[in-house]
């Protein structure tokens with residue numbers, strides 16, 4: 001007891017987890033004058049930097065480069081099939097991580113005045129956090145930002161042999177000859193395309209449909225491209241058992257009718273969703289409610305222990321780095337300035353970085369119709385009608401926006417080249433209540449892909465503007481001299 005008391009730290013904030021969520025809080029709070037203890041048991045930067053966004057996007061960039069060489073023919077440039085030096089590709093991935101790592105490093109955070117403890121943290125009572133080496137921290141507020149890990153379901157045979165997840169796939173030194181992927185969510189789709197373009201055979205097994213949270217009209221464009229590039233996609237097949245023998249993996253799957261099929265390869269990637277990392281935190285002694293989905297929080301991101309917030313992936317909500325950052329910024333407002341916050345007040349975008357990319361914010365057509373019935377207007381603009389897309393031979397794709405009868409934007413989704421970047425005006429419009437009229441009348445530079453926003457918004461007026469009534473009015477006015 002004496003030993004604990006002498007080692008007690010009493011900061012304003014104790015942050016558990018140095019991923020996107022925890023680092024946002026720690027950096028912001030320290031720079032705004034709060035005392036902060038940050039506890040991290042693994043690599044600084046968490047999933048996003050080490051095993052998530054950064055390595056996957058770096059790998060996709062290398063794969064896109066190989067694909068650009070293969071498809072240069074359409075510009076009249078013939079190139080040989082690119083030689084893939086897989087170890088060099090993986091060295092590129094590690095180099096990108098190393099370049100970003102200083103931003104998330106202990107040195108940077110200590111420089112900001114944060115006390116960084118490289119250790120496991122857990123609660124010992126409602127107010128106290130203890131590290132593995134016995135350092136006790138009693139903070140005014142605690143922020144849990146412990147993230148998520150890949151789900152490994154109890155599929156018979158799966159645990160008996162080696163398999164890859166996002167935590168291990170970026171450590172590969174040899175290219176898989178044939179990668180079998182379980183799960184057609186963002187991880188499954190992005191990595192399927194990356195490995196296929198880098199020369200692996202790829203088989204993807206998805207129990208429902210590819211990118212099931214997105215509008216089927218748009219996911220069809222991604223599916224067609226993946227298929228055209230040689231990814232063997234098996235939708236509506238649920239993996240039921242796995243066997244591994246002599247370096248081969250075999251997945252047995254069943255469809256809705258009960259029919260079964262086997263899919264074979266050299267490596268297996270499990271991309272079946274995420275589970276919260278909360279089990280070793282001793283949440284019950286701190287009175288913090290949680291479920292298998294994540295730590296329970298209210299709209300102010302507070303747990304059932306009022307002194308403790310939970311943010312990012314561990315809450316089981318949308319699991320993206322920008323959401324972790326958004327949560328972090330909200331908690332700073334609440335914990336430091338005691339201002340009210342409402343996490344559900346802002347519509348959150350998401351992007352899947354396949355080629356073509358798929359980006360969306362707000363309500364899909366189906367969600368808008370369920371909420372607003374016939375009052376919904378659906379606007380389309382194909383990339384094929386955009387001159388810049390034609391110049392770049394990037395005509396696969398479309399913008400789809402949903403408005404109410406008065407032109408209030410309810411949602412927008414884009415599939416196509418740079419869809420993630422092209423979503424920006426729609427995000428702003430949705431957040432600030434900018435009507436579709438404002439997008440339709442903006443002067444977009446020609447020839448850019450950003451014209452697609454103007455054209456899509458313009459579709460709201462097309463039927464009215466180019467109607468018999470308008471023609472009659474124009475003719476009448478012209479007669480007046």
Ligand SMILES: Cc1cc2nc3c(=O)[nH]c(=O)nc-3n(C[C@H](O)[C@H](O)[C@H](O)COP(=O)(O)OP(=O)(O)OC[C@H]3O[C@@H](n4cnc5c(N)ncnc54)[C@H](O)[C@@H]3O)c2cc1C
Nearest residue numbers: 017019020021041042046047052121147312313319320321
């Ligand atoms: C392959 C892949 C690609 C992705 N691509 C994208 C993308 O392109 N865009 C996007 O927005 N999102 C992407 N994501 C999701 C994104 O990575 C996560 O949403 C984000 O990293 C969550 O941040 P976090 O801070 O909540 O958790 P994490 O980054 O998981 O950080 C949690 C940290 O807490 C530490 N920790 C856990 N328990 C304890 C404990 N008891 N004591 C001390 N430390 C602890 C962990 O070691 C970890 O470092 C991707 C994810 C994956 C897997």
Ligand SMILES: NC(=O)c1ccc[n+]([C@@H]2O[C@H](COP(=O)([O-])OP(=O)(O)OC[C@H]3O[C@@H](n4cnc5c(N)ncnc54)[C@H](O)[C@@H]3O)[C@@H](O)[C@H]2O)c1
Nearest residue numbers: 183184185186187188206207238239271272273319351352
């Ligand atoms: N670009 C990005 O922003 C990005 C990229 C990667 C990951 N992420 C984040 O990470 C999260 C996790 O991604 P994920 O792709 O692992 O999970 P996910 O939950 O999005 O997809 C898992 C898929 O596995 C399928 N499935 C479940 N059991 C199955 C079975 N037995 N056989 C076959 N299929 C089965 C599900 O139907 C689902 O489509 C994402 O939801 C996202 O939040 C984001």
